[in-house]
Amino acid sequence: MIRHAYRHSPAINNSKANNHLPVSVGYYANVQKNKLAKELKCQFL
Secondary structure, eight states: OHHHHHHTOHHHHHHHHHHHHHHHHHHHHHHHHHHHHHHHHHHHO
């Protein structure tokens, strides 16, 4: 019973989610930055 509760513990699930979060956020930020850079280049040209 203790093992079952441990496996479904929100803290464990949250730590797994948090491990994936920085990667997706960093990727999204890079995409946005690249879009912004392209838009700025077009404006300056």
